[in-house]
Amino acid sequence: MSGVVSDIHLRNRLGPTLRERLCESADLAEVSGEPDRDLLKELRASGLLAAAVPREFGGAGGGPAEVNAIVQELAALNASVAIIAFQHFAVSARIAEWGTRRQREKLLPGLADGSCLAASAWSETGAGAAKRRLGSTGTRRGDGSWVLNGAKSFTTGASVADLYLVLVQSAEPDEDAEGVYGGSGQTFFLVGSDNPGIVPDLSLDLVGMRGSATGFVSLSECVVPDEDRLGDEGRAPEIIAGVRESGATLGAVAVGTARSALGLAVEHLRRRGLLDKPHVRHRLTELATRLEAAHAIVDRAGARTAPDPGTTTLLSKLYASTAAEEICLDVARMLGSAGYTTGARLNRVLADARAVALMGPTNDVCRELVAVSWQS
Known part of the structure; x- marks a missing residue:
């Protein structure tokens, strides 16, 4: 490619x-x-x-x-x-x-x-959206290997992944260390699903993204060799920061859901014979304009041509996820009672769109990361 x-x-x-x-x-x-x-x-x-x-x-x-x-x-x-x-x-x-x-x-x-x-296992209950208070730990043994213990939540791909990128606390955190996402003393490890110390659990029942195998991952005396550590010990925040700079954005997921919702609206209105109504066409055009704007900022993030690619990546997630939810809600209003049934596909699309804002970094964390960048 x-x-x-x-x-x-x-x-x-x-x-x-x-x-x-x-x-x-x-x-x-x-x-x-x-x-x-x-x-x-x-x-x-x-x-x-x-x-x-x-x-x-x-x-x-x-x-x-x-x-x-x-x-x-x-x-x-x-x-x-x-x-x-x-x-x-x-x-x-x-x-x-x-x-x-x-x-x-x-x-x-x-x-x-x-x-x-592959899947990422970063989140956990009580750690907060910014992943600064991890309870899962990595302890180095005398032979140089590590023992991981703890529990991860909201791990997408749990039970279907063959490889997990696991984030743990490997040293005492420095409470005075600066940073918004991730904390000092954290380390990444690459753990295969065949390791007996890692156990997935799909008991988490989500409203959206229901087929994403998002669940819990337990680490119980999970032994991994030091050669499976990704990056330097205690330097996970640097890797996390690099993710933001990459240009790959969850905004792309949001744009896809918004496309789906707009397609459902056009299909419904065509069946009802309403596409010849000027006010209907104008409402669709407004939705298409918002979708195109979200698409454009996602493309800008991927192109990495902005002066600050990291900030653009964060903004693309913020804007696209917000726009997608708004587009889905507007489509729901256009469909009226036709979209207000348990079998209506729009309900799934809306729930999926809303989920993107909650995925890491959550939209609130994105806002804080952007705000911090202005202070530097």
Whole structure:
């Protein structure tokens, strides 16, 4: 891949059968709350998961523009699968950037060909949205290996991932250390799902993103060798900060959900024979304008052409997620009682759109990170 992936190219890569399966699976997950493991096998085999892996290691060599384009296209069909893919891309990019030569050679080929699906395990109850008060710990043993203990919540891809990027407290935090997201003394580890010390739990029943396998991950005497530590000990905040600078943005998920909602509105109004009404067309045009603006800032983040790419990435998540929720709500008003049933697809799309604001960094944390950047 080179340059921004076109919509036509992406649709060809997905193919009509996979596109149809993505939509059907999203509707089924709304009822079951379960991830579609067969669909994820198809995603693994699609070649799309190679986007963020360098060509040297069997990947497509794509950058944030390619990642955002793929995630947006997936989210327009199935936001749960889109967020699973986004997390996979994020971990792949972190390994490519911060991993040792051994880690890159061992892990990146599998992340590219889909045999290894990656997830992030950062959040936990009581840690706060900024992840500054972690209860999970990493303790170095005499032989140099580490023992991880604790529990992670809201881990997307729990139980379906083969590899977890786990954030733990490995040293006493410095309460005076500056920072908004992440805290001092925190370290990342790469933990395989075959490690007996890591146990996923899908008992978390979400309102949105119900097929995303988002749940808990328990760490109980989870032993990992030091060679599976990602980055320097205690320097996780630097890696976290690099994520913001990458240009890959959850705003792409939001744009995809908004596209889906707008499509539902057009479909409903066409069936009702209302598209010939000027005031209806004008309302649709207003929604399309907001969607295009959200799309534009996501593209700007992926292009990394702004003077401060990190701030643009944060703003893209803020604007796109807010716009997506507003677009979905406006569509709900247009549909009226037709959208007010348990089987209405718009309800799923709206719940998915609202979920993006709560994903890390949450919108409130994004606002604080942007505000802090003005003070420097």
